[in-house]
Amino acid sequence: MEKQVLVIFPHPDDEAFGTAGLMTKFINEGVPVTYACATLGEMGRNMGNPFFATRETLPEVRKKELKDACQAMGVNDLRMLGFRDKTLEFEDPELLVSTFSKLVDELKPSLVITFYPGYGIHPDHDACGAAVVEAIRRLPASDRPTLYTLPITPDRESVLGKPDKVFDVTDVLDTKIKTIEAHRSQTEAMVARLDDGSLDPNSDIMTFIKQESFWIYPFDE
Amino acid sequence: MKPILIEEVQDILETFENKELYFHLETTSGAYAAQNKEKLAVGAYIRNGSLQFTNVKIAGSGPFRVGFKLKEGWMYAEGLTDYQLDDGRLLMAGHDDSGRLAIAVQLSYTPFD
Numbered sequence: 001m002e003k004q005v006l007v008i009f010p011h012p013d014d015e016a017f018g019t020a021g022l023m024t025k026f027i028n029e030g031v032p033v034t035y036a037c038a039t040l041g042e043m044g045r046n047m048g049n050p051f052f053a054t055r056e057t058l059p060e061v062r063k064k065e066l067k068d069a070c071q072a073m074g075v076n077d078l079r080m081l082g083f084r085d086k087t088l089e090f091e092d093p094e095l096l097v098s099t100f101s102k103l104v105d106e107l108k109p110s111l112v113i114t115f116y117p118g119y120g121i122h123p124d125h126d127a128c129g130a131a132v133v134e135a136i137r138r139l140p141a142s143d144r145p146t147l148y149t150l151p152i153t154p155d156r157e158s159v160l161g162k163p164d165k166v167f168d169v170t171d172v173l174d175t176k177i178k179t180i181e182a183h184r185s186q187t188e189a190m191v192a193r194l195d196d197g198s199l200d201p202n203s204d205i206m207t208f209i210k211q212e213s214f215w216i217y218p219f220d221e
Numbered sequence: 222m223k224p225i226l227i228e229e230v231q232d233i234l235e236t237f238e239n240k241e242l243y244f245h246l247e248t249t250s251g252a253y254a255a256q257n258k259e260k261l262a263v264g265a266y267i268r269n270g271s272l273q274f275t276n277v278k279i280a281g282s283g284p285f286r287v288g289f290k291l292k293e294g295w296m297y298a299e300g301l302t303d304y305q306l307d308d309g310r311l312l313m314a315g316h317d318d319s320g321r322l323a324i325a326v327q328l329s330y331t332p333f334d
Contacts, residue, residue: 043266045251049320051222054305054312055245056333086266189319 002026005033006109006145008100008132010088010124011041012066013183018150019113020073020179021169022212027074028172034077036103037066038096038128043085046185053185061185069182072175079103088127096131097138104135109145112136116215119151119160133217141219148214156215163213170210177209222303222314225285230304233311234277234287237328243269245327246298269332272296284315287326298326 005026009015015023015035026033040059047053053061063080070078081099088096104112117129129149136144151160169176181191190205249264274289274296281299288297300315300323310329314322327333 043247043249045249045321045323047222047314047316047320047322049316049318051303051316051320054222054307055247055314055322055325055327056307056310056312059334 001029002031003110004107005031005111005113006036006103006107007033007113008036008038008103008128009114010038010083010122010128011085012037012062012069013041013186014115014125016069016176016180016183016187017209018152019212020069021172021176021210022113022167022214023075024073024172024175024179025167025169032077033073033075034079034103034107034109035070035075036079036081036100038081038083038088039085039124040066040080041085041186044185046188048185048188058185062183065183065185069179072178072182074175086124088131089123091127093127093131093134096127097134100132100135101138104139104145111146111148113148113214114150116149116151116156116160116217119153119156121152125152136217137219144219147217147219149217150213151215160215164216165214167212167214168210169212173210180209222305222312222316225279225283225301225304225313227279227281227285230285230311230313231277231279233304233306234279234328237274237311238277239273239275240330242272242274243329243332244272244296245325245329245333246270246296247325248298249323251321287313298324300324301326 007015007019023033041062042059044058114132115125115129117126117133120126120129136147180187246267250262272291274291276290279285279287285301286299287301301313302315304313313326315324316322
């Protein structure tokens with residue numbers, strides 16, 4: 001059993017599709033889960049129709065959604081790290097690495113979850129994943145937590161092979177869908193299809209939501 | 222925000238002429254646009270740049286174009302659909318039919334957060 005899980009992503013909602021189920025399972029088992037979210041997704045594009053936000057109000061909207069998502073999962077240690085959306089790759093990498101190192105030193109997680117650097121599609125995903133990998137690489141090998149990484153490029157399996165860990169999250173699917181719904185500014189178009197039943201339970205998207213796959217990051221010595 | 226009314230926005234824009242301003246200028250095709258191999262993902266972003274303009278004109282029949290004549294140059298943007306006067310700041314943006322922001326031009330006397 002894990003002692004402490006640390007999830008590090010750049011944007012509110014990055015956890016929703018890929019890890020919300022596993023985070024919920026850990027919480028249900030009594031494992032403490034910390035979610036560190038680097039930005040507030042300030043540069044999100046969806047302002048709604050009718051509008052629910054402007055460029056200037058979107059950060060507050062998404063902060064609320066992030067808190068609601070954490071409440072849905074039962075995460076009670078949310079760290080909002082105060083970086084700005086779409087700028088992570090331009091930050092001094094040392095600033096990111098030291099920020100994540102401090103979290104790892106404080107929490108001493110047995111498991112860390114982030115994006116697989118180089119397979120993140122969004123530049124913030126890659127920068128975040130690379131800095132988390134570096135923060136953990138700097139620990140003595142015997143002290144390193146396990147690192148579950150999420151590659152999201154379509155070619156992930158052809159390049160990286162099959163995932164090392166696949167979790168069926170059907171048992172916590174209601175919570176996962178509530179988490180996805182909490183990020184309304186990002187997911188409302190999709191959620192409408194979940195709610196009206198137009199998504200077949202065996203459709204690709206539902207199959208995708210019911211399963212969470214991770215690649216254990218290989219630290220080559 | 223509400224749909225741009227050209228006369229109203231022109232009047233508001235003119236109140237910012239010859240003043241020290243902070244501006245936000247942004248365009249984006251979305252960070253995931255490059256996933257579609259046929260599409261080039263483009264974007265540009267300036268937040269709290271400072272400028273002064275001597276003349277300004279909003280043009281078109283919607284979506285609108287806006288051009289600022291600077292002391293020593295020009296700035297312009299196109300594709301604007303909506304605006305809001307927000308605590309002395311002018312927010313203008315271009316949204317597509319589903320409410321996704323594709324461009325934003327914002328002027329303020331004080332820095333944006």
